[in-house]
Amino acid sequence: MPKISDDKRAARRAQILDAAWICFQKNGLHATTMGDIIRTSDLSAGAVYSYFASKEDLVFAAVMTSLSALRERLEPIVQTSPLPSPEGLVRQIAEVISDFTARDGYDLKRIALLGWSEAQHNDRLRIAMQGFYLAFRDRLADVAGVWKREGRLPDSASERDVAKVILSQILGFVVQSAITGDVTPEQVGKGMADLIGAASKD
Amino acid sequence: MPKISDDKRAARRAQILDAAWICFQKNGLHATTMGDIIRTSDLSAGAVYSYFASKEDLVFAAVMTSLSALRERLEPIVQTSPLPSPEGLVRQIAEVISDFTARDGYDLKRIALLGWSEAQHNDRLRIAMQGFYLAFRDRLADVAGVWKREGRLPDSASERDVAKVILSQILGFVVQSAITGDVTPEQVGKGMADLIGAASKD
Amino acid sequence: MPKISDDKRAARRAQILDAAWICFQKNGLHATTMGDIIRTSDLSAGAVYSYFASKEDLVFAAVMTSLSALRERLEPIVQTSPLPSPEGLVRQIAEVISDFTARDGYDLKRIALLGWSEAQHNDRLRIAMQGFYLAFRDRLADVAGVWKREGRLPDSASERDVAKVILSQILGFVVQSAITGDVTPEQVGKGMADLIGAASKD
Amino acid sequence: MPKISDDKRAARRAQILDAAWICFQKNGLHATTMGDIIRTSDLSAGAVYSYFASKEDLVFAAVMTSLSALRERLEPIVQTSPLPSPEGLVRQIAEVISDFTARDGYDLKRIALLGWSEAQHNDRLRIAMQGFYLAFRDRLADVAGVWKREGRLPDSASERDVAKVILSQILGFVVQSAITGDVTPEQVGKGMADLIGAASKD
DNA sequence: GATGAATGAGTCTTCATTCAT
């Protein structure tokens, strides 16, 4: 087997990452053994280790891959014009996150919880993850700026604080869904609309 | 040998749980070994095992203990009369959660993340945790009912959905604080007030 | 099993080191697996690792233990009074080394070769080993001083260089015996006497 | 495809053996992996395996090659006429061995130790090595015969025993140099001269 | 002839748990 093509390499990597996520979701990051992943990926130990040097590397890559996939889905929403209302935005993001779940046994919400937990004791992961969330929050602050100019938010509103609240609402949706399993994007949209009070339209 | 007194037993249990949390926070639930906990607790392996039959038992007890302590702190807030505004309520709860952190190296936010993550693959823990959060959300729904009667929320508001949004906001605060480390209860209060628009006062 | 006595601890250590040398001699330092040593020692993996933190530690301890045992046997020879002649000294040392071999399958010569080889790539071992040989060579230089005063060596003799030659002779005896298996202490004594020429007596 | 020329084959073999020795010296025989050698030789795994069927083969060839190279250098010394004195002979051999070291990172002394150690558990290597050393010792016995005829050694001298002592001195020089790193051919020559007593000249 | 990706048995080490003292 001489040099493998780049496409094939990428496909193998994806194959391993898929196997990893199947296992991680079922048993958690730590309870999953390399043996589990190797078995699930239908490759040999050596093959898996030729793509990821260690379990830690694999965990890192798996979390970052999920984050990247999420970013790709979120980007369009915060760039729509005209922008949705706050409750509309949150509802749309919640929908994207929920949709991810549907995809063949891949539950973004559970994955997110595993990643956050891991990041508490894994410096490399925490740094990378911080970068992701801070960048996304910056986009939300931009959105808040537009809302202000549109008169949806008072002039005294803090774009930074509004962005933090919106981000919290999204992260909280993920947690609550994962734990109680009974929260829908619609309910979140309705609840926010009720709270915001005005008969906001998307 | 004479039986040990109940007080002593309870003190020992607490001593072990404290040791466990010190370790869990530093290294996570799985990377923490029973040896770590045994060493930190200044007891012998046998002693620790006479209080908790297994590591899983200890993890379960540790998470539930944190949850109980949190409940005790949260209860008064949702029972104040007159009730705070939505943003005031969230700010107060965020303050309680943040205060927990101050206590000698005990960070409730990080602990919460570990517990949520573990609950994804630990049925006993998930059930117990669901019970806790659903009960708390019921209290929030009661609060939303009062808000409605007070005219703070429209008649068409769904108490259940508002409760979900408030809970998400709190859970999201925990996640965002743990990851980015730059969110304060005041900012969350301000951001919510900006979003809700009316110059609500607590 | 509460605290084990110091004697028992020492006995266990010795039991493990014995097992290690049996394996090392049979298969070499690297081809010997911890599993081999564990099996031979009739202990469990955990027990062995509670005495030696790693294979490297065990190798180090094994080599140093052999060196210490050798020192104890050599010490008396270089302190005899009156001192033997050069060829007598070498013969006596060679005898001690050969005798070590007889002891239940324990061959000091083969062990020495393994240790020297390992020291080429193991800094800790090399340093410790250097200390041992340099100290022993100092004793040989002392002996050479006495020989000079006794008139056995010319006034112009370099005690340091004579010590180096004597040490080489001993080390070389070990190597040659291990490889060809046909060198006796007597032959070495005779050969040296022939070379030195005078009909030296011990 | 056309067969590769014999010259090319020999060059490739040498290239692999050189790479092997670079690695062996740095990390020892066992710690060196085939991957190390393959990488260092700038060839592919398949290429290396087409020249040496196994790691053991490569180790054997590497050791024997060193031995052959040494023999070529030693041969002239024991055939000089007139022969040097015993101390002169040892000094000249020590010089040859030391000179080998100078050659771009190739240290014959360390290599010798690795080979001797390996030979303890590798029958093929031990047999071949014995053959080499016994043959060389025979040459030394021949030299001792000449010394006897020249009157440098007493009539009662045992040529065999003198050869053993000379060989030991050389082997010991290798060991002592490798371990302490502070022995020169001159010191060995001087020490032997001191010991032999007569003001021997080369 | 040459390549280097893939294999998988085997290595060292850890750690939850037990139980003789």
Add this chain to the structure above:
DNA sequence: AATGAATGAAGACTCATTCAT
């Protein structure tokens, strides 16, 4: 009741060798 030495199954990772391309 308390101790902590001992157990041994299991985990992460390596590496000599092969063989499809």
